[in-house]
Amino acid sequence: MRISVIGCGYLGAVHAAAMAKLGHDVIGVDSDLRKIEELQAGRAPFFEPGLPELLEEAQASGRLSFTSEMSAVSTAALHFVCVGTPQRRGENAADLTYVNAAFSDLTPYLSEGAIVVGKSTVPVGTAGRLAASLAEAAPHATVAWNPEFLREGHAVSDTLNPDRFVYGVPAGHQGLAAVSALDEVYSASLAGGTPRVVVDYATAELVKTAANSFLATKISFINAMAELCEASGADVTLLADAIGMDERIGRKFLNAGVGFGGGCLPKDIRAFMARAGELGADQALTFLREVDAINMRRRSRVVELTRALLDGTLIGKRITVLGAAFKPESDDVRDSPALSVAAQLQLQGATVTVTDPQALKNAAQRFPELVFEQDTELALTNAEAVLLLTEWREYRDLDPIAVGGVVKEKVILDGRNILQPTIWREAGWTYKGIGRP
Numbered sequence: 001m002r003i004s005v006i007g008c009g010y011l012g013a014v015h016a017a018a019m020a021k022l023g024h025d026v027i028g029v030d031s032d033l034r035k036i037e038e039l040q041a042g043r044a045p046f047f048e049p050g051l052p053e054l055l056e057e058a059q060a061s062g063r064l065s066f067t068s069e070m071s072a073v074s075t076a077a078l079h080f081v082c083v084g085t086p087q088r089r090g091e092n093a094a095d096l097t098y099v100n101a102a103f104s105d106l107t108p109y110l111s112e113g114a115i116v117v118g119k120s121t122v123p124v125g126t127a128g129r130l131a132a133s134l135a136e137a138a139p140h141a142t143v144a145w146n147p148e149f150l151r152e153g154h155a156v157s158d159t160l161n162p163d164r165f166v167y168g169v170p171a172g173h174q175g176l177a178a179v180s181a182l183d184e185v186y187s188a189s190l191a192g193g194t195p196r197v198v199v200d201y202a203t204a205e206l207v208k209t210a211a212n213s214f215l216a217t218k219i220s221f222i223n224a225m226a227e228l229c230e231a232s233g234a235d236v237t238l239l240a241d242a243i244g245m246d247e248r249i250g251r252k253f254l255n256a257g258v259g260f261g262g263g264c265l266p267k268d269i270r271a272f273m274a275r276a277g278e279l280g281a282d283q284a285l286t287f288l289r290e291v292d293a294i295n296m297r298r299r300s301r302v303v304e305l306t307r308a309l310l311d312g313t314l315i316g317k318r319i320t321v322l323g324a325a326f327k328p329e330s331d332d333v334r335d336s337p338a339l340s341v342a343a344q345l346q347l348q349g350a351t352v353t354v355t356d357p358q359a360l361k362n363a364a365q366r367f368p369e370l371v372f373e374q375d376t377e378l379a380l381t382n383a384e385a386v387l388l389l390t391e392w393r394e395y396r397d398l399d400p401i402a403v404g405g406v407v408k409e410k411v412i413l414d415g416r417n418i419l420q421p422t423i424w425r426e427a428g429w430t431y432k433g434i435g436r437p
């Protein structure tokens with residue numbers, strides 16, 4: 001099938017390349033010329049494991065190209081809209097400027113029977129509104145909503161082998177046409193047994209925000225338990241292991257630490273609350289305010305724990321932060337807890353050096369006031385405290401004896417509870433985890 005992908009960021013670039021790998025002819029469009037130049041040259045404009053190889057393979061097949069010209073999509077039968085929906089400045093609600101612009105830029109180029117498939121995460125009601133305006137401007141086209149559940153760091157495999165597909169479609173023959181077009185796009189995965197759920201627009205939009213809210217709640221739940229463990233001397237990692245053995249609860253997403261961040265969970269739960277308010281259902285989501293508050297409290301808690309480890313003052317202290325990305329295997333620093341903590345420490349008088357295998361370029365753009373050092377050993381040299389805030393494998397595998405030879409003070413705060421406390425303590429370190437005695 002001939003497909004266009006509008007918006008080639010973390011979601012769209014991977015989606016475009018994956019669709020080409022599945023055998024479709026794909027044209028990717030983005031308004032960011034720098035991104036398009038990179039993609040045209042076969043380079044991934046951001047770090048995502050497996051994406052360079054996927055881009056190379058897809059471009060070599062001749063089935064994948066990129067442009068900044070929307071007119072190039074006129075021959076496509078199906079269009080995926082993958083543009084950003086960030087948090088509105090100074091508000092909780094989602095900024096739909098980019099989605100609205102993508103739909104109106106696309107409208108003049110829609111061929112007879114074209115299907116426009118939204119993949120961006122949007123407030124419930126958006127697809128219906130866009131479909132209503134498209135029904136006037138391009139009555140021959142159909143809108144569907146097909147939310148995306150990929151995880152950065154696993155985006156390639158998640159796109160090629162998702163857990164499920166959700167299609168939000170209108171009633172009647174237009175809905176049937178959208179379902180059969182999407183079935184054709186995803187035929188390989190569907191044949192492999194991936195389930196698909198066909199629903200109305202509102203349900204499809206809510207599936208995405210509900211899933212993110214559930215995950216955020218699970219993380220904040222265990223972080224709240226970490227607060228209680230800290231107050232009572234219990235160990236939250238053992239607590240999580242024990243409650244996670246109950247299969248109704250499960251162990252995944254029960255890792256206490258510095259909390260969640262990134263370009264999705266924080267802004268999605270806030271947009272969800274804002275939308276619930278508009279719908280007069282704000283009471284249903286007041287618990288998400290607490291989920292958000294618990295999450296943000298983790299960041300200040302890490303600052304306070306660091307101060308306590310440094311004898312009560314941060315002023316003039318040399319601190320090394322391991323990790324800048326919001327999660328490992330990504331260079332995404334949007335709302336990164338690691339950078340948020342690093343910036344707070346710096347503001348309170350510490351000299352903070354941040355290191356990360358992939359995310360330093362993005363981090364330096366957001367927080368130019370911090371010191372960045374690519375080389376882990378150089379970053380650790382003379383540190384008076386080390387904070388592990390993004391759980392990259394290479395930090396998990398650090399040798400406490402070797403690191404002990406370069407730092408000034410053997411003090412480590414494990415903000416992700418991934419190190420073995422006994423090994424670090426035996427090597428002479430003061431080890432502090434989150435919610436662990």
Ligand code: NAD
Pocket residue numbers: 006007008009010011012029030031032035082083084085098099101102105119120121122148149150151152263264
């Ligand atoms: P992103 O900022 O990385 O990418 C968005 C891209 O859209 C940018 O490259 C931007 O230049 C482009 N763009 C904006 N307006 C445009 C227009 N009118 N025409 C063409 N291009 C335009 O964002 P992202 O992380 O890829 O997220 C995109 C959407 O997908 C968001 O709604 C997000 O919530 C959702 N989502 C993201 C992920 C993820 O892990 N990143 C997962 C699931 C869902």
